[in-house]
Amino acid sequence: MALSTSDLKKLSWQLRADLLDMVYQNDGHLGGPLSSLDILNTIYFSDIFKFSKKSPKPTDDNFILSAGHLATALYVVLAHKLYFDKKKLATFSHFKSILEGHVSTTVPGVSYSSGSLGQGLSFAAGLALGNLLDKKNKFTLCLTSDGEHQEGQTWEAAMFASKYKLKNLINIVDHNKYQIDGSLEDIMPLDDLAQKYISFGWTVKEVDGHDYKKLLKIFQISKLSNYPTCIIAHTTFAKGVSFAHFDYKYHDLKNLDPTLYQLAKNEISKHLN
Amino acid sequence: MKSVNTSIRQSFGATLFKLAKTNKNIYVVDADLKSSLYLSEFAKVFPKRFIEVGVAENNAASVAAGLAKTGKTVFLTSFSCFSPAINWAVIRQSICYNNSNVKIIGSHSGLMSGSLGATHQMLEDIALMQVLPNMEVFSPADAIETAKIVSAVSRSPKPSYIRLVRPDTPAFFPPKLSFTIGKSQILTKGNITLLFHGPIGHLAFNLSNTKENSLEIINCSSIKPLDSKTILKSIKKTGKLIVLEDHQKIGGLGQAVSSLLLENKLAPRFIHLAVDNQFGRSSKDYSKLYDHYGIGIKALKLAVKKLN
Numbered sequence: 001m002a003l004s005t006s007d008l009k010k011l012s013w014q015l016r017a018d019l020l021d022m023v024y025q026n027d028g029h030l031g032g033p034l035s036s037l038d039i040l041n042t043i044y045f046s047d048i049f050k051f052s053k054k055s056p057k058p059t060d061d062n063f064i065l066s067a068g069h070l071a072t073a074l075y076v077v078l079a080h081k082l083y084f085d086k087k088k089l090a091t092f093s094h095f096k097s098i099l100e101g102h103v104s105t106t107v108p109g110v111s112y113s114s115g116s117l118g119q120g121l122s123f124a125a126g127l128a129l130g131n132l133l134d135k136k137n138k139f140t141l142c143l144t145s146d147g148e149h150q151e152g153q154t155w156e157a158a159m160f161a162s163k164y165k166l167k168n169l170i171n172i173v174d175h176n177k178y179q180i181d182g183s184l185e186d187i188m189p190l191d192d193l194a195q196k197y198i199s200f201g202w203t204v205k206e207v208d209g210h211d212y213k214k215l216l217k218i219f220q221i222s223k224l225s226n227y228p229t230c231i232i233a234h235t236t237f238a239k240g241v242s243f244a245h246f247d248y249k250y251h252d253l254k255n256l257d258p259t260l261y262q263l264a265k266n267e268i269s270k271h272l273n
Numbered sequence: 274m275k276s277v278n279t280s281i282r283q284s285f286g287a288t289l290f291k292l293a294k295t296n297k298n299i300y301v302v303d304a305d306l307k308s309s310l311y312l313s314e315f316a317k318v319f320p321k322r323f324i325e326v327g328v329a330e331n332n333a334a335s336v337a338a339g340l341a342k343t344g345k346t347v348f349l350t351s352f353s354c355f356s357p358a359i360n361w362a363v364i365r366q367s368i369c370y371n372n373s374n375v376k377i378i379g380s381h382s383g384l385m386s387g388s389l390g391a392t393h394q395m396l397e398d399i400a401l402m403q404v405l406p407n408m409e410v411f412s413p414a415d416a417i418e419t420a421k422i423v424s425a426v427s428r429s430p431k432p433s434y435i436r437l438v439r440p441d442t443p444a445f446f447p448p449k450l451s452f453t454i455g456k457s458q459i460l461t462k463g464n465i466t467l468l469f470h471g472p473i474g475h476l477a478f479n480l481s482n483t484k485e486n487s488l489e490i491i492n493c494s495s496i497k498p499l500d501s502k503t504i505l506k507s508i509k510k511t512g513k514l515i516v517l518e519d520h521q522k523i524g525g526l527g528q529a530v531s532s533l534l535l536e537n538k539l540a541p542r543f544i545h546l547a548v549d550n551q552f553g554r555s556s557k558d559y560s561k562l563y564d565h566y567g568i569g570i571k572a573l574k575l576a577v578k579k580l581n
Contacts, residue, residue, distance in 0.1 A: 064339075105371065111342065112339075112342075112371060113366070113370050113371050114366065115366070116362055116363075116365075116366045118331075119331070119335045119363055119366055119367050120335075122331070122332045122334075122335030122336050122339065122363075122367070123335040123336070123338055123339040123342075123367055123371075124339060125332075125335075125336055125339060126302075126335060126336035126337060126338060126339020126340040126341075126342070127339035127340070127342050127343060128339075129324065129336070129339070129340060130339065130340045130342065130343025130344075130345060131343060133321055134343060136343075152331070153329075153331040153332055153335070153363070156326075156329035156331060156332030157332050157335070157336075159327070159329070159332075160326060160327075160329070160332055160336060164324075
């Protein structure tokens with residue numbers, strides 16, 4: 001059974017609560033994972049794409065997390081998918097835990113290990129091409145960060161996907177406008193990202209990355225494209241934890257002040273009841 | 274001894290084409306060097322299995338890894354000064370860390386690239402590749418061994434790097450000898466152990482095996498995994514060692530062997546003939562470069578004399 005928009009919304013706050021706990025206990029990335037969470041939730045818990053319950057199957061659609069530091073968000077989603085015991089979230093980045101600090105195939109449901117930015121879209125394109133050549137009716141979804149579009153390889157991949165008409169490839173950009181050392185505007189602006197993808201021959205859609213109704217619709221439409229699709233999801237950095245919104249210092253956490261943790265927890269908890 | 278010159282690159286292209294006829298899982302991801310790697314026929318006959326990425330080696334490496342994920346054996350083809358030189362970090366993550374079934378083919382390695390000059394005389398490829406976990410590294414001696422190595426890696430699911438060269442080179446690998454991953458072959462028996470990889474080995478092979486030039490020539494085409502058993506056994510016997518390679522001294526076969534020797538408490542008299550911390554330069558005739566950089570026939574003869 002696919003989750004309704006309101007169910008997805010409700011689940012998203014549980015995911016945020018779990019993510020916050022995991023990152024508070026163990027340190028790790030926060031801003032990007034929170035901004036991308038609604039996108040991941042839609043991919044895995046709506047019935048638009050095929051991601052089997054309890055354990056991944058070879059016939060499932062492919063998901064590639066290019067921005068490996070968003071691992072915390074993906075791990076929480078996969079735990080709720082029951083791919084592994086939710087209790088393991090507490091072991092994030094511990095010695096011998098399956099949950100590596102950056103996304104890793106040691107985790108059931110993860111098909112690409114990443115951490116170095118800019119490579120995932122190319123990997124996803126290769127995967128999509130393989131499926132297309134094998135006439136497999138599968139989609140390859142790739143989640144990229146906006147910051148990693150500063151890597152030249154992303155644009156090599158954009159050219160490639162267009163040449164090989166990878167209509168089964170969907171790149172979702174978590175456009176939260178912040179990166180580790182500041183805003184994209186200050187570090188290296190992307191200017192008109194949509195126009196860039198359009199000029200590379202992609203179908204481009206822009207969406208509010210926290211609006212489930214719109215996300216569902218955009219994902220449905222993107223399955224019908226004859227070209228690779230780029231969904232630019234405009235998101236709020238650290239969505240759900242107001243004091244961290246638009247503050248790049250929360251790219252990753254180290255020793256978060258317990259009072260701030262409580263503040264964040266209270267804010268998220270309000271949505272849980 | 275006079276031998277016929279044959280093309281390592283042509284052997285690669287022809288072998289892969291032949292293998293691809295029966296192994297439908299073989300794919301090529303090429304970075305705009307199809308004709309140079311003799312893959313035009315492959316591209317013509319198997320257009321769907323020939324993926325042209327253009328001059329974009331980073332993308333090529335990740336695309337190859339993604340394609341391999343769908344159950345294919347992917348040959349990633351370029352010159353070694355571009356792949357693995359430009360895309361090393363991509364190979365590290367997309368291919369090695371993800372343990373992808375990708376075979377990296379790097380042509381135009383070593384000073385043998387001659388007239389093309391320093392940018393194209395890749396002397397650091399072995400260093401870059403052997404340091405990576407999961408990666409296997411091979412350097413065929415000639416066209417015959419190239420065919421054997423390409424066949425062998427096509428049957429292995431592991432990532433690997435195969436080092437090729439530009440010019441036609443002497444065929445000296447005994448055709449009846451087989452190639453096994455992780456094994457080296459003793460080509461001649463003698464009083465001085467000589468280890469080499471790649472076509473430069475013909476210099477040693479062509480030295481007449483006399484009382485003065487008594488060489489135990491061992492072909493170390495399987496650089497990683499290295500056949501430490503055969504190598505150590507020979508050095509224990511001879512107590513004298515020459516390593517000859519068309520590569521930087523740092524990070525090449527010689528250094529790999531050196532640490533092997535120390536770990537096994539061996540201290541033979543040792544001369545390492547390799548390019549010593551320098552870039553190459555142009556020359557139509559690569560043997561002039563070999564002499565200039567101290568890895569040619571003169572240097573080899575002198576090394577043998579010193580150890581006698």
